[in-house]
Amino acid sequence: ETGVTQTPRHLVMGMTNKKSLKCEQHLGHNAMYWYKQSAKKPLELMFVYNFKEQTENNSVPSRFSPECPNSSHLFLHLHTLQPEDSALYLCASRERRDRGYTFGSGTRLTVV
Amino acid sequence: AQTVTQSQPEMSVQEAETVTLSCTYDTSESDYYLFWYKQPPSRQMILVIRQEAYKQQNATENRFSVNFQKAAKSFSLKISDSQLGDAAMYFCAYASGSRLTFGEGTQLTVNP
Numbered sequence: 001e002t003g004v005t006q007t008p009r010h011l012v013m014g015m016t017n018k019k020s021l022k023c024e025q026h027l028g029h030n031a032m033y034w035y036k037q038s039a040k041k042p043l044e045l046m047f048v049y050n051f052k053e054q055t056e057n058n059s060v061p062s063r064f065s066p067e068c069p070n071s072s073h074l075f076l077h078l079h080t081l082q083p084e085d086s087a088l089y090l091c092a093s094r095e096r097r098d099r100g101y102t103f104g105s106g107t108r109l110t111v112v
Numbered sequence: 113a114q115t116v117t118q119s120q121p122e123m124s125v126q127e128a129e130t131v132t133l134s135c136t137y138d139t140s141e142s143d144y145y146l147f148w149y150k151q152p153p154s155r156q157m158i159l160v161i162r163q164e165a166y167k168q169q170n171a172t173e174n175r176f177s178v179n180f181q182k183a184a185k186s187f188s189l190k191i192s193d194s195q196l197g198d199a200a201m202y203f204c205a206y207a208s209g210s211r212l213t214f215g216e217g218t219q220l221t222v223n224p
Binding site (some may be wrong): 002033043048050056088092094098099100103105106 | 145211
């Protein structure tokens with residue numbers, strides 16, 4: 001365990017469902033991130049939160065809605081997804097940029 | 113925009129031998145950090161080694177070392193005395209500001 005916990009590990013959802021991914025860290029880090037990892041593609045940055053405030057949205061479709069209620073928790077709310085949204089969704093946190101980022105184990109999402 | 117390129121989709125090495133993974137990046141900034149991450153089948157993204165751009169000395173962590181050529185914008189990873197547990201996908205990453213940008217990854221196979 002790295003200190004960043006993601007739940008659930010696996011999720012299968014229909015295109016009309018609404019679900020949420022959860023990320024939790026108790027490392028005292030101030031920045032949290034959502035990344036999408038698709039097969040044969042580099043990791044894509046989705047959202048960045050610093051001190052609970054969203055500081056970056058990397059042109060993510062509105063069917064993905066992030067929420068950061070406090071500096072330890074980050075959610076990704078999903079609704080009306082498409083099959084091409086199937087991927088591994090990774091959460092990361094960071095204290096200082098020179099220390100690198102700490103990643104969770106990801107949620108494997110399958111949209112059917 | 114910064115880009116990170118890993119030109120070797122796959123590499124293989126014999127156990128106990130040495131292998132070098134290549135990475136180049138493109139940036140106009142002078143202050144940044146570079147990382148190598150390892151992602152085994154467990155999906156956990158693990159930080160292997162990091163390098164500050166302002167440091168000329170190459171970083172070393174046990175069997176892992178880098179060859180950082182700032183002028184050439186090159187950041188290769190050398191793994192010495194390869195072990196079966198080193199088999200994984202390796203990602204080169206560039207950090208500036210709040211953003212961490214990844215390369216496409218190199219799948220490393222270690223043959224017994």
